[in-house]
Amino acid sequence: MEKHFYYESTLRLCSSLQLEKSLQSYFEFIRDELPIDGLYVNIFRKQFNDIQFIAHVDETHCCTLDKCIPIPEQMAQFLEDPERPRVRIVNDIEHDPVTSLVAPKVINHIRSLIILRMSIENTHLGIVGFYAKTTGVFRPRHADLIAPHMQTLALITALNLRGRNLLKENEALSKQNVSLRRTLDVQNGVVGANSGLKQVMQQVQSIAKINTTVLMLGETGCGKEVIANAIHELSERAGKPFIKVNCGAIPDTLIDSELFGYEKGAFTGAESRKIGYFEQANGGTIFLDEIGELPLSAQVRLLRVLQNSCITRVGGHDAVQLDIRIIAATHRNLQAMVHREVFREDLWYRLAIFPIEIPSLRQRRTDIPLLVQHFIEQLSAKFNLPQLPRIAPDQLNILNQYGWPGNVRELINVLERAMIQHPAGPLDFRFLAPQSCEEVKTPSNQTVIIDPSHATDKLVPLDVMTKKYISHALRITGGKLYGPGGAAELLDINANTLRSKMKKLGIV
CATH class of the missing domain: 3.30.450.40 (GAF domain)
Structure with a gap:
């Protein structure tokens, strides 16, 4: 049996x-x-x-x-x-x-x-x-x-x-051809690490293992958080907490309690002790995005953290010692804010030990095809598409010529919109190029699209527009006026002439 x-x-x-x-x-x-x-x-x-x-x-x-x-x-x-x-x-x-x-x-x-x-x-x-x-x-x-x-x-x-395992290997091999170029140019999650962001990544490599405060400057959406994450992953603190805080998203009345925590009974509704963002990041890294949005009162307490590596919870008396690295980021011109006395000068010097300027997407257009491929793969997985949608060369040319005021974040949104409209492809980006747009060649022979259709019938004085445009150029360059990549070079104007215009228009 x-x-x-x-x-x-x-x-x-x-x-x-x-x-x-x-x-x-x-x-x-x-x-x-x-x-x-x-x-x-x-x-x-x-x-x-x-x-x-x-x-x-x-x-x-x-x-x-x-x-x-x-x-x-x-x-x-x-x-x-x-x-x-x-x-x-x-x-x-x-x-x-x-x-x-x-x-x-x-x-x-x-x-x-x-x-x-x-x-x-x-x-x-x-x-x-x-x-x-x-x-x-x-x-x-x-x-x-x-x-x-x-x-x-x-x-x-x-x-x-x-x-x-063989099925997984075959699936991986079928995707390898498409992803190879992008993979070769991605380091620690940074697309374009060996091209448009090569200089930035060299700075990241040099500072990552040193326990120094880092300040990142760049336009909104250019990838400051991605670079901050790369610094953390390459540091000795990799594997420890990495806490991200958007300073501009916290109401002024809650900033102290959110950043530094509070003791039980510190105020009405404080029924138990709360650990703030700084304590949550103890042993690791805290990324303070939009640092320029902090009110002066919170700047004072942040300065103490930088000086003494300790905090005091709201309603508490005892100092809490921290082992923490601070990475700050802003799209604002902090030096100009110091002159206007809306940002503390001593905090500026503490933060700007090692500034890293992140170029805008229009300053690294060679990365656009890599970024497009990278995000199409991500979005295809999100939408459960059976295959990656195709992009015709003329449509990719539209992406290459577009001004990208919203930088990489805007690129993601544009790709998502196009994939929702045509999930099977080919993707169409003609909505980025209005008929009223005018192309202008810059001194470096780059094509820039000017779109007057965005202006209304209510015009402002030319000096006001000039002042705003120069201020915008200074934000792009992080306040740099002279030399390669400075505002004078971008605006194709003599640096001394630009300085005179700034003085006349009241731009500090």
Whole structure:
């Protein structure tokens, strides 16, 4: 009888190349001899410290799975113990710490089970669990019946995993051609690291491992947060907290409590102590975006953090010592704000130890094709598109010539709009080029599109517009007036003439 049972069970397990179908045929046969409600297969992934469920069969369905459950380090070491029994009966799931932790997260109502431990070449592969929904149902004779199936189960599981890996490799190879150029030019999540942002990344490399405050300057949407993240990932603090704070999004009345936290009873509604952003970042990095939006009162307390590396919670008296790195960013001209006395001069000097200027997208147009490819891949995954939509050369030319006042953030929005309109492609960007636009060549022979259709019939004095335009140029250059990349060069005007105009127009 046992020989027939073993023979028929082996035939069932080898009946299909699809693991779930083999297990279903096997389950339908052995359930006449064992009081089981189902069976499952999982594998132990040592490199990830988790258990991955790959198949499940019961009386109603059979399916493959890809559910991963993380486990503690101590539990992972226990699973690698070569002395663990190959076959075990667990008549109450609560008596097995590993199974009671992971199995209920994938399969409901497991109460007792027989565990077959699979191994290949003395390496623990995983287990097959034969389970029942009631306790105390399994006997040694049940385990003796299925124990001889251990090697067959291990073999078909290993072959199935190999097949899955081959499919993933083929899928990866099919995408490799499309992504190769972009991949070569991406470092730490920064697209264009070896082209338009090469100089910026050189600065990042030089400062990342030094525990120094960094100030990033650049227009809104040019990627300051991405560069901040790269600095953190390349620093000794990688793996520690990286807290992002938009200073312009916090109401003035809440800035102190949000940044520095508060003690219980500090004000009405403070029912318990709250840890602020600075304490949350302790040991790691805090990124203060739009630092120029901070009111003077908060600037004073930020200065103390920079000077003493400590904070005091609102309503508290004791100083809290911090080990923290500060990366600040702004699109404003902080030096001009210092002159207007809306930004503290001492804070400016503390922040500007190592300034990094992030170029706008129109200053690094060579990165546009790379960014387009990168974000199309991301958006295609977001929209579950079967293939990447195509872009015709003339449409890519529209993107290359556009002014991008919103920089990379605007590029993402434009791509998303185009993909919503034409998910199968080809993508159409003609909405970026109004008929009333006029093209003008700059001294560096770049094409700039001027769109007077955005102006209304209510015009302002020319001096007002000139003042605003010069101020905008200074924001783009981070206040730089002379030399390469300065405002005078961008406006194609003699630097001394520009200085005279600024004095006349009251631009500090």
